[in-house]
Amino acid sequence: xxxxxxxxxxxxxxxxxxxxxxxxxxxxxxxxxxxxxxxxxxxxxxxxxxxxxxxxxxxxxxxxxxxxxxxxxxxxxxxxxxxxxxxxxxxxxxxxxxxxxxxxxxxxxxxxxxxxxxxxxxxxxxxxxxxxxxxxxxxxxxxxxxxxxxxxxxxxxxxxxxxxxxxxxxxxxxxxxxxxxxxxxxxxxxxxxxxxxx
Numbered sequence: 001x002x003x004x005x006x007x008x009x010x011x012x013x014x015x016x017x018x019x020x021x022x023x024x025x026x027x028x029x030x031x032x033x034x035x036x037x038x039x040x041x042x043x044x045x046x047x048x049x050x051x052x053x054x055x056x057x058x059x060x061x062x063x064x065x066x067x068x069x070x071x072x073x074x075x076x077x078x079x080x081x082x083x084x085x086x087x088x089x090x091x092x093x094x095x096x097x098x099x100x101x102x103x104x105x106x107x108x109x110x111x112x113x114x115x116x117x118x119x120x121x122x123x124x125x126x127x128x129x130x131x132x133x134x135x136x137x138x139x140x141x142x143x144x145x146x147x148x149x150x151x152x153x154x155x156x157x158x159x160x161x162x163x164x165x166x167x168x169x170x171x172x173x174x175x176x177x178x179x180x181x182x183x184x185x186x187x188x189x190x191x192x193x194x195x196x197x198x
Contacts (some may be wrong), residue, residue: 022178042171044150045069047185052105052133053120060102060147063132064171067098068195071151073139073158074103076122077109080162089172090192091131099197101131105146106139109161118148151176164188166194 048057048128052167063069072087084103091101105112113119115136115196137145140157148158150163155176164177175195181188 008109009162014071016139021129027050027140032133040171042167044147044154044167044174047146049104049137049145049147052103052123052135053116055133058102058134063102065099066169067100067102068169068192068198069102069145069167070192071167072081072101072103073106073108073124073161073163074133075106075161076113076119077110078109078111078161080179082127082159082162083162083183084129088127088129088131090183090189091129094196095131099192102132103129103133104139105134105136106161107136108139108141111161114137151183167193167196169198 045060139148
């Protein structure tokens with residue numbers, strides 16, 4: 001009887017030890033729920049828009065993915081249209097460092113071509129744009145698209161074409177730069193460098 005009791009106690013001890021080892025192994029393979037997960041997409045980017053001269057829908061959150069984003073309202077027949085060249089240079093200089101540029105074509109200031117093919121040709125043909133360009137939407141007023149509604153709340157509404165909004169990687173801050181700020185200005189590039197360093 002004593003031998004049986006000892007054996008029974010030993011068996012229980014082995015079972016308990018196995019449970020402890022299994023629990024420890026599971027704990028090592030289970031993600032810590034207190035760790036910070038993937039950065040969530042800010043509200044102003046939780047929208048999809050049609051790509052310029054295309055049927056493709058662009059999901060801004062998919063472009064964002066926790067990166068700093070530069071949003072610009074553009075027009076194809078504006079005195080500032082040549083800034084497309086500077087914006088493309090920014091794209092080439094910073095895309096591998098985590099900057100995403102998105103152009104919102106707009107006729108809110110009556111200088112966007114009614115012919116989408118012409119707009120496409122100006123952006124991609126004349127200036128060699130490779131960053132994402134979206135089909136024309138309103139960027140101010142009662143019919144402003146939801147992204148620019150939020151941008152206006154967080155900073156200010158665009159006063160003209162080629163206003164620039166630098167959205168931080170965490171989506172919590174927006175810096176506004178007017179049309180007169182050239183893409184190659186030192187001040188502007190310093191702001192981008194700071195946003196990427198956060």
